[in-house]
Amino acid sequence: MVVAGDPARALGTIVPRGRQSDAIYFSPDRDIVALGTAGTGKTTMAVLRARFLADPSCSNHGPVLLVTYNNALVRYLRHLVPGANRNIRVETYGKFARGYLNSIGKMPAWNGILQTGHLRCKVAEAVSKVQATYKPTPFFDLDTRFFVDELAWIADMGITDPQQYLDTERVGRKRGLNESRRKAVWKVRTAYLKAREADGIPYDWNDIATAVLNGLKNDTRPRKYRHVVVDEGQDLSPEAIRSLKAAVQPGGTISFFGDYHQQIYGQGLSFRSCGLEITAVELFQDNYRNTAQIARVAIAMSDMPHMTADPEDLVEPKEPSAGGTMPALVKCKNYGAEIAEIQRIALDQGGASVVGILTRTWPDTDAAVRGMRNVRKLRDDGNTPWDPAPGIYYGTYHSAKGLEFDVVLMPFCTEDDMPNKQVVDAYGEDDAATRDGKLLYVAVTRAKAELTVTYSGTITSLLPMGIGLWQLEEVS
Ligand SMILES: Nc1ncnc2c1ncn2[C@@H]1O[C@H](COP(=O)(O)OP(=O)(O)OP(=O)(O)O)[C@@H](O)[C@H]1O
Ligand SMILES: [Mg+2]
Structure with a gap:
């Protein structure tokens, strides 16, 4: 969804495109799974579906819980679903789980x-x-x-x-x-x-879902929500989805939006066998975010062997028609030169555009923006209102999930770090390539108009190097 803010693009004025209406206005009496590649409007559809299900004119309307992945997205979704609508609550799964367990007296005040x-x-x-x-x-x-x-x-x-x-x-x-x-x-x-x-x-962030599910099984109180809408569902565990299903009122529904190319937690988890009553899976391929040039890189990535290792539920991306500049791949003489180049571009563009400096880890991100002023960190609490003005954001690939920037800058994409050595030690070469490949895919697909990747030494093998994908540059 947009980080760049054009208030006229408030969702109230967004008209569903292509087949989006099929998911947004799908029967309010049935669960739905909608899978779409990056930029196909899953978050847009999730918000519009939440509004549809909460609207008194909907035959099966009622309070809606809109669940998303992290606090940055919660802030963003709150910005899209103005507080006026008291029938829609936007939360991370963790917040919902803690709140529910608290309501049954099973969440300690601290250290839970x-x-x-x-x-x-x-x-x-x-x-x-x-x-x-x-x-x-x-x-x-x-x-x-x-x-x-x-x-x-x-x-x-x-x-x-x-x-x-x-x-x-x-x-x-x-x-x-x-x-x-x-x-x-x-x-x-x-x-x-x-x-x-x-x-x-009593809990960790994974087994808390089983505690919620068990709590709900023995909970005879009326349910708070009639419907649950899940964005970034590919990263929610089956047990968490089961618990959300158990949390809705009888006759209520779950709407699941996700993209398995962007699954960066819990490899191999699926919406299947989660107790959803699915009659059809809606697939979305039309990309409304990236330029054709950026999408071409993303499409080439999605075809790489490490990205297609588990083909189930992967939707093939399609190239959009909007053109732009070719993504730049910049070879730098060393780490310091990468930082200088990234900062130069960010300062050059940050006055008029929303720029995202994205890296694999927080120490890398901190290094990339060292010495810069007026830069905004992506990981933040969910209570600060979203600030959609142009400027420079920085954060990890994880923290940028679901968001979008006019300009994305990705330093440190070297072979030594991608896949990360510790990840290789833990999971083996193949699994590490899949994990870090998906992270890079998330990062690349955040860019609306411009993308610059820098490296020193040798470029990572997780990015595609096909002819015509990149504008190759060198800075010393
Ligand atoms: N119907 C629409 N009308 C206008 N713009 C749209 C529409 N649907 C999507 N967009 C725009 O396309 C971009 C991508 O949408 P969105 O963020 O909802 O995609 P997504 O599938 O959630 O992406 P990701 O997988 O990266 O989370 C956004 O800028 C959004 O505003
Ligand atoms: Mg999204």
């Missing part, structure tokens, strides 16, 4: 959810504990991320007993795990949960 950094330490300790009970094996030497991720996947799937874990196909997970390794993982999970319980912390 184990935060990511602490979780990693706890899982590392659990791995060491279990390792001590085994003969030496390299399995336990895998990067802690692997175990963190596997435990998250178990929770995301709603798996709560070891036999179910042994029996479930690990779709989309490329590091195979035989039975004895799965048993070892289960022991790590048990040790981790025990340690967390000893600290009095």
Whole structure:
């Protein structure tokens, strides 16, 4: 959705294009899944569908929960759904889950959810504990991320007993795990949960969904929401979707909008088997955001082997007609030269355009904008109103998800960092390529009009190098 602000483009005046009406005004009595590639208007449709379902003239209207991925998007969606409409609430899943558990007296005032950094330490300790009970094996030497991720996947799937874990196909997970390794993982999970319980912390960000679902199963109070609309649904776990389904009133619905090319959490998760009553999946391919030149890079990326490894539910992007300048690929002599080049372009363009400086990690982002003034950080709390004025934003690829900028600048796209070495250690080459490839895809597709990628050394193999895709430049 637009970061650049033209108030005239408020959603009230947006007219559905192409087949968007099919999803927006789909039966208010039925669940819907709409899959579309980047820029096809999923967020636009999600907001318009929420409005449709909340409108008193709709035959099955009622309070709507509009769930999105992070606080930056919450801020953005609130900007699109002005506060006047008290029948639509915009929240992240985490906020909804905490609020619900609080309402049934199951959310401690503090320390209710184990935060990511602490979780990693706890899982590392659990791995060491279990390792001590085994003969030496390299399995336990895998990067802690692997175990963190596997435990998250178990929770995301709603798996709560070891036999179910042994029996479930690990779709989309490329590091195979035989039975004895799965048993070892289960022991790590048990040790981790025990340690967390000893600290009095009932949840983490993954297993909180099961707690919500269990709470709702035993909750006879009337449900707050008649409908739930989910944007960026590809990153919501099956267990979270099940819990949202359980949260709607009888006769209410779930509307799911997502793009599996942009799945950057929870590899291999799917909307299938989440209890949605789907009669049709609507597919969207017409890109209303990117110029043809930028879309060409994105389309070439989506065709690369690491992006098509799990083809289910991937929608093929189509090239838009709006033309523009060719994306620039700039080779710099070193890291410092990349920063200088990125800052030069940002200062040059930031007066009249919305510029996004996007990197893989926060330290990289901080380095890219060091010394710059009046730059706006993307990760922010959800309460500050959206500021749509031109200027320079900066953040990680994750934090830019769902947003859009006139100009996107992507420094540090070198082979050494992409795929990231630690990600390779944790998940293996193939999986790491898929994960970082999807992140790069998210970043590239944020650009409405101009895209510049810089690197020093060798360019990452995760970007396509086809003839005619890039304008090649060199700065010293
Ligand atoms: N019906 C429409 N009329 C005018 N503009 C539209 C329409 N639908 C989408 N757009 C514009 O196209 C751009 C992309 O829309 P949107 O952000 O909703 O796409 P998306 O599918 O959610 O993208 P992403 O996958 O990146 O989240 C935005 O600038 C939006 O305003
Ligand atoms: Mg979107």
